[in-house]
Amino acid sequence: MTQNLTQLPSNANHHIAVVIPAYQAAKKIGTVLQNIPDFVKTIIVVDDGSKDNTAEVVQACKDERITLIRHTVNQGVGQAMLTGYEQALKLGAEIVIKMDSDDQMDPAKIPALINPLLNGKADFTKGNRFLFLDELIRMPFIRRMGNLALSFFVKAASGYWSIFDPTNGYTAIHHTALKSIRFNRIAHDYFFETSMLMELGRAKAVVQDVSIPARYGDETSHLSIKRILISFPARLIRGLFKRIIFQYFLLSFEIVSLYLVVGFPLILFGSVWGIYHWIRSIITLVPATSGTVLIAVLPIILGFQLLLQALSTDLQSEPKEALQQRKY
Numbered sequence: 396m397t398q399n400l401t402q403l404p405s406n407a408n409h410h411i412a413v414v415i416p417a418y419q420a421a422k423k424i425g426t427v428l429q430n431i432p433d434f435v436k437t438i439i440v441v442d443d444g445s446k447d448n449t450a451e452v453v454q455a456c457k458d459e460r461i462t463l464i465r466h467t468v469n470q471g472v473g474q475a476m477l478t479g480y481e482q483a484l485k486l487g488a489e490i491v492i493k494m495d496s497d498d499q500m501d502p503a504k505i506p507a508l509i510n511p512l513l514n515g516k517a518d519f520t521k522g523n524r525f526l527f528l529d530e531l532i533r534m535p536f537i538r539r540m541g542n543l544a545l546s547f548f549v550k551a552a553s554g555y556w557s558i559f560d561p562t563n564g565y566t567a568i569h570h571t572a573l574k575s576i577r578f579n580r581i582a583h584d585y586f587f588e589t590s591m592l593m594e595l596g597r598a599k600a601v602v603q604d605v606s607i608p609a610r611y612g613d614e615t616s617h618l619s620i621k622r623i624l625i626s627f628p629a630r631l632i633r634g635l636f637k638r639i640i641f642q643y644f645l646l647s648f649e650i651v652s653l654y655l656v657v658g659f660p661l662i663l664f665g666s667v668w669g670i671y672h673w674i675r676s677i678i679t680l681v682p683a684t685s686g687t688v689l690i691a692v693l694p695i696i697l698g699f700q701l702l703l704q705a706l707s708t709d710l711q712s713e714p715k716e717a718l719q720q721r722k723y
Contacts, residue, residue, distance in 0.1 A: 411488065413491075415441070418442075436488075445469075500564075507605055519572055524542075552592075661698030668690055
């Protein structure tokens with residue numbers, strides 16, 4: 396049976412809010428607002444310092460659900476979303492959806508996006524354009540390659556190894572999870588989605604992918620590929636180290652902690668020992684003995700095995716119970 400994706404089940408009675416960060420969005424924002432389904436109780440548009448008539452287009456929409464918030468200067472999509480999140484919580488929203496202002500996100504998919512939240516199976520859901528091959532092929536080549544490369548590093552930095560398409564901005568969050576994260580740690584720029592995943596990981600929230608195809612039109616992207624290549628890698632590496640220290644050393648000391656404490660020094664010792672004696676052999680023209688070689692190789696092999704075991708354990712450590720279901 397085909398479900399009408401523009402409606403929620405009749406027994407669903409929740410305060411659902413949509414937050415739309417908008418920058419130079421006058422051409423598309425009207426269409427986006429008109430297509431938001433009736434079961435959404437609150438629509439918050441954050442005009443992030445647009446120089447066009449985005450605000451005027453929003454004000455022209457005769458929809459009592461709409462709240463317009465204006466930033467006098469552009470502060471970034473992340474800050475626009477934080478402003479919207481704060482307003483949604485003040486208004487009592489239970490579920491807050493993020494939609495972009497470029498009409499790439501189909502509002503008919505909102506029920507599919509929030510269903511895991513309504514059922515208590517997840518705290519945060521996000522669209523995934525990669526679950527089906529035809530959707531992956533349809534994506535522009537540069538975006539596809541960038542997302543594939545970025546996905547792995549975001550998995551490692553956030554600890555959510557089962558999710559994909561990490562920069563997908565079509566998301567929904569339960570108010571329990573939203574209240575559990577620290578807003579001052581969320582990035583204000585296009586690192587916003589990734590930093591949200593990192594913060595949700597610290598809060599041990601359950602994150603789930605939902606298959607939602609994108610709609611690509613003639614809109615102009617404000618995302619700079621050059622900026623991503625320059626800034627994202629360092630921030631992801633920093634996020635990875637912070638996660639490891641926080642999760643496996645500050646909060647607790649478990650088997651992964653032991654693997655890391657023993658594995659890294661073994662690899663370091665074996666590498667330094669091997670490089671030293673290799674250089675010495677070149678200088679003296681005297682080959683290293685088999686014992687010297689084994690002293691280098693065995694710690695490296697053992698350390699590598701311990702790190703692989705740490706990775707395997709980490710892969711299985713994703714939160715399984717949603718924050719909204721936990722009793723403290």
